[in-house]
Amino acid sequence: MQNTIQHTDIYAIALHHRFQWEEAQQCYVILFPEGMVKLNGGAGEVLKLVDGQRSVGEVVASLQATFPDVPDIEKDILAMFDLALGKAWLRKLN
Numbered sequence: 001m002q003n004t005i006q007h008t009d010i011y012a013i014a015l016h017h018r019f020q021w022e023e024a025q026q027c028y029v030i031l032f033p034e035g036m037v038k039l040n041g042g043a044g045e046v047l048k049l050v051d052g053q054r055s056v057g058e059v060v061a062s063l064q065a066t067f068p069d070v071p072d073i074e075k076d077i078l079a080m081f082d083l084a085l086g087k088a089w090l091r092k093l094n
Helices: 041-047 056-066 073-086
Strands: 011-013 018-022 027-032 035-038 090-092
Touching: 011 073, 027 041, 041 056, 041 073, 056 073, 073 090
Parallel strands: none
Antiparallel strands: 011 090, 018 027, 027 035
């Protein structure tokens, strides 16, 4: 699914979904009524910044500062937003 994600957009975890660190799985997960999705490290790093306060641009800037040696990180972050929106893990607030 291709969504038009703007740097000014603000997202939160979708209703009836919960994002958390799962000790037993040793990874971040999204829990929802139908089950659970285990996230890889990069996806977890993106979604842990999605708090309903930060814009997409702020998430990108934060991760660029945290991982300065990762080339094209913005492209990867936007792809994660696109995936999460396509899976209905996120809801847009603005």
